[in-house]
Amino acid sequence: MFYNGLGSAVYLSHLLISEAVRWGGTVIDATAGNGNDTIFLAKLVGPEGRVFAFDTQEKALQETSAMLEKSGCAAQVTLINAGHEDMDNYVQVAVDVVIFNLGYLPGGDHNLVTSAETTTRALSSALKLLRPGGRIGIVVYTGHPGGREECEAVELLASSLDSMLFNVISLTFVNRSSRAPVVIVIEKAGALNESKPSAQNT
Ligand SMILES: C[S@@+](CC[C@H](N)C(=O)[O-])C[C@H]1O[C@@H](n2cnc3c(N)ncnc32)[C@H](O)[C@@H]1O
Numbered sequence: 001m002f003y004n005g006l007g008s009a010v011y012l013s014h015l016l017i018s019e020a021v022r023w024g025g026t027v028i029d030a031t032a033g034n035g036n037d038t039i040f041l042a043k044l045v046g047p048e049g050r051v052f053a054f055d056t057q058e059k060a061l062q063e064t065s066a067m068l069e070k071s072g073c074a075a076q077v078t079l080i081n082a083g084h085e086d087m088d089n090y091v092q093v094a095v096d097v098v099i100f101n102l103g104y105l106p107g108g109d110h111n112l113v114t115s116a117e118t119t120t121r122a123l124s125s126a127l128k129l130l131r132p133g134g135r136i137g138i139v140v141y142t143g144h145p146g147g148r149e150e151c152e153a154v155e156l157l158a159s160s161l162d163s164m165l166f167n168v169i170s171l172t173f174v175n176r177s178s179r180a181p182v183v184i185v186i187e188k189a190g191a192l193n194e195s196k197p198s199a200q201n202t
Helices: 009-018 036-045 058-071 084-089 116-129 147-159
Strands: 026-029 050-054 077-080 095-101 130-140 166-172 182-188
Touching: 009 036, 009 095, 009 130, 009 166, 009 182, 026 036, 036 050, 036 058, 036 095, 050 084, 058 077, 084 116, 095 116, 116 130, 116 147, 130 147, 147 166, 147 182
Parallel strands: 026 050, 026 095, 050 077, 095 130
Antiparallel strands: 130 182, 166 182
16 A cells, blocks of 8 residues: 555545455556556455556556556556546446546646546446445545646535435545645445444434
């Protein structure tokens, strides 16, 4: 697991979704980028599992591929050069987890960035693909052009989900600037999650 303490949005998303990943399970990395999240997931599902990793940039997938070879877990990963908004064209089975690490490729072109429109379409597909008890982890960056709008669109979609069907949390860094990232985690009710909130906890 990526570790930088509670100051790291990526660490928090890994921490909160890992419990839902099963050895041998199927998961999605919606934004492969430099491959860190893909490797994290590939290690969690193991050699019998499957990670579908999407990115619109060939450069990102090449970097991810090289990282996977180095870490010895390339065999359980399918790299897909397509937008995550089309994930349901490529994945037709229920998945344990979908991870989104939004924004631009670190070290790459800042204009090639995720957007409110495609991210919300991808989230809608991810919600359908998620198995009961599965989780979606989203790290949203707000400091670049379009980032705040994307964050608001994700929060709007997440807050509209029926609380009997989904648990949704949002983590913010309350002592940092308003440009700090936000972590949103969505859990589909079911298997790991049979308990309903009592009246005083609604
Ligand atoms: C912050 S980076 C991801 C970091 C990555 N998860 C890692 O561990 O290194 C965001 C990535 O999203 C990709 N991206 C932008 N729009 C996309 C889309 N519609 N579908 C899939 N990936 C997209 C960018 O090319 C970029 O590589």
